[in-house]
Amino acid sequence: MISVHTFVPQSLPSQALFVLVAVLCSRFLLRRSKNPLNLPFPPGPRPSAIPFVGNIADMPSSQEWKTFYGWGLEHGPLVMVEVLGKKICIINSYEVANDLLNERSLIYSDRPAMPMVNDLMDWVRLNMKTEFQLLTQPAKKFNMGLQPYGPVYKKHRKAFQHGFNRRESNGYQPVQTRENTLLLEKLLTDPSKYDHHLRITTGAIIMMIGLGYPITDNDEFVRIAEAAQLAMVSAARPDAYLVDLLPILKYVPEWFPGASFQKVAREGRELSQELQNKPFAWALNQFKEGNALPSFFKDLMEHREIASDDPKEAQHIIKCATAVMYATGADTILASTLTFILAMLHAPHVQKIAQEELDRVVGTDRLPTYADQAALPYINAIVKESLRWELVIPLGVPHRAMQDDSYNGYFIPEGTTVIANQWGISHDEKVFSDPFAFRPERFLDKQSSLPDPSSIAFGWGRRICPGRFLAENSLWLHVATMLACFDINQALGKNGKPVIPPREYTSGMASRPLPFPCSITPRNVAAVQLIKNSVASLPESY
Numbered sequence: 001m002i003s004v005h006t007f008v009p010q011s012l013p014s015q016a017l018f019v020l021v022a023v024l025c026s027r028f029l030l031r032r033s034k035n036p037l038n039l040p041f042p043p044g045p046r047p048s049a050i051p052f053v054g055n056i057a058d059m060p061s062s063q064e065w066k067t068f069y070g071w072g073l074e075h076g077p078l079v080m081v082e083v084l085g086k087k088i089c090i091i092n093s094y095e096v097a098n099d100l101l102n103e104r105s106l107i108y109s110d111r112p113a114m115p116m117v118n119d120l121m122d123w124v125r126l127n128m129k130t131e132f133q134l135l136t137q138p139a140k141k142f143n144m145g146l147q148p149y150g151p152v153y154k155k156h157r158k159a160f161q162h163g164f165n166r167r168e169s170n171g172y173q174p175v176q177t178r179e180n181t182l183l184l185e186k187l188l189t190d191p192s193k194y195d196h197h198l199r200i201t202t203g204a205i206i207m208m209i210g211l212g213y214p215i216t217d218n219d220e221f222v223r224i225a226e227a228a229q230l231a232m233v234s235a236a237r238p239d240a241y242l243v244d245l246l247p248i249l250k251y252v253p254e255w256f257p258g259a260s261f262q263k264v265a266r267e268g269r270e271l272s273q274e275l276q277n278k279p280f281a282w283a284l285n286q287f288k289e290g291n292a293l294p295s296f297f298k299d300l301m302e303h304r305e306i307a308s309d310d311p312k313e314a315q316h317i318i319k320c321a322t323a324v325m326y327a328t329g330a331d332t333i334l335a336s337t338l339t340f341i342l343a344m345l346h347a348p349h350v351q352k353i354a355q356e357e358l359d360r361v362v363g364t365d366r367l368p369t370y371a372d373q374a375a376l377p378y379i380n381a382i383v384k385e386s387l388r389w390e391l392v393i394p395l396g397v398p399h400r401a402m403q404d405d406s407y408n409g410y411f412i413p414e415g416t417t418v419i420a421n422q423w424g425i426s427h428d429e430k431v432f433s434d435p436f437a438f439r440p441e442r443f444l445d446k447q448s449s450l451p452d453p454s455s456i457a458f459g460w461g462r463r464i465c466p467g468r469f470l471a472e473n474s475l476w477l478h479v480a481t482m483l484a485c486f487d488i489n490q491a492l493g494k495n496g497k498p499v500i501p502p503r504e505y506t507s508g509m510a511s512r513p514l515p516f517p518c519s520i521t522p523r524n525v526a527a528v529q530l531i532k533n534s535v536a537s538l539p540e541s542y
């Protein structure tokens with residue numbers, strides 16, 4: 001069933017019902033009339049016999065990527081479904097995703113409207129009619145990741161890329177190194193809370209890099225960022241709410257029977273406002289008083305012209321970029337590191353090989369650093385396999401066709417939502433043999449033609465994740481240093497036997513492992529001393 005927190009009013013007034021039917025009919029007829037070559041649509045599960053309803057009953061309510069993967073096996077790499085007149089294409093192969101989303105990115109770089117998240121939760125308010133108005137009244141648009149493709153989006157993207165291209169991202173390595181060393185100490189002291197420590201570390205890294213903000217215990221900004229991000233990713237699943245399929249419903253008031261989605265939206269909206277305003281106000285104050293630490297925010301404030309020639313618009317773009325950064329950055333790095341830890345419990349032999357490589361190349365009297373990266377192919381392969389084995393954003397962020405297109409004899413009409421099932425693509429056994437096993441070795445062969453998992457996990461074309469260099473740097477250091485200092489083992493169950501935790505992940509746009517027990521112990525006395533020495537030699541502050 002469709003994953004509705006649905007809303008179907010019990011007793012719509014007859015006029016509203018008429019409008020609804022008219023909207024559906026016109027959408028249906030409009031789509032039918034535009035297929036000049038009369039090509040078939042891509043195959044997919046058979047829709048309902050009831051007109052307009054389409055595949056609503058086939059849509060999964062959780063772990064959508066697994067159902068979509070099954071459709072790929074049954075119908076081929078490009079699947080189409082239709083839900084209430086809206087067409088959704090699901091891509092299950094690297095080749096097709098590359099052909100459409102990379103090679104034809106001029107056509108596929110738009111985002112679908114997503115009224116629940118964008119309009120009602122205020123992540124991108126689209127109540128203005130034209131791109132021109134969007135350009136001249138930018139005050140409401142906040143999350144560039146969900147913005148339609150166009151001049152406004154390009155300005156936001158440019159500002160973001162300025163701070164996170166490969167060179168700038170490498171410039172943040174000292175922050176990552178410092179916070180990671182503190183993480184090792186926390187894992188030494190209290191390993192059972194490993195997920196909490198990692199959450200604090202990824203938050204601290206993002207807040208320092210983004211705003212120059214040193215987080216505290218129970219930090220308010222971290223709480224806001226996490227809550228806002230959770231609200232967004234829970235709602236931003238493909239057509240999770242009926243309002244995403246029938247945008248007219250966004251005008252239904254919260255008090256109306258059955259309109260509980262409006263309460264969810266209001267709470268999300270309040271969080272998104274807090275996310276944009278509170279940390280920014282703090283950073284601006286620091287900047288004005290001349291106390292700002294080096295950060296993405298400070299750099300952009302000093303080079304506002306990169307964002308816009310208009311200082312007011314520039315400030316707005318900077319505010320949006322910093323908010324988006326800590327809304328998207330911390331949780332994704334956390335989830336990929338948790339996946340790495342879970343993988344170590346499923347493939348214990350891997351860490352033995354990795355530790356042998358680390359001892360041989362780095363030795364045991366210092367921590368691995370970024371300078372060792374090129375000499376540690378097995379660690380690099382673990383990072384790649386962690387990005388492939390389970391996906392932080394299993395279905396990517398949906399794209400939208402901006403014009404009619406055809407591919408391999410199939411018609412893809414303008415307006416189609418295009419979902420790259422990144423989880424499915426990463427588990428395509430025609431490409432990755434034994435895809436459910438954690439096997440870093442598959443990436444050791446330099447002659448191999450396997451796609452790099454980064455070219456799947458971080459998305460496609462002009463919308464590819466701009467935080468990917470930063471994310472990979474963080475993940476690499478967590479993997480290399482944790483394996484250098486600790487043994488990561490299965491925890492013992494009640495019967496005293498080791499327990500392999502299941503590979504269970506949350507649903508939503510972003511996904512992470514459900515909490516799982518594990519044992520993290522220092523490899524030996526030398527590792528304990530190494531961590532203590534490394535912490536002692538950290539500078540007092542930034």
Ligand code: HEM
Nearest residue numbers: 145328329332336392393396397458459460463465467471
């Ligand atoms: C392991 C970590 C991460 C993964 C797997 C990941 C994955 C993704 C994916 C799949 C997309 C959608 C791309 C598409 O539309 O095809 C995306 C977009 C985005 N990511 Fe990441 N991401 C990660 C970390 C980060 C970090 C650390 C930041 C910020 C510093 C970030 C900022 C963004 C932004 C702003 C977008 C929207 C891009 C746009 O629409 O133009 N991400 N990410």
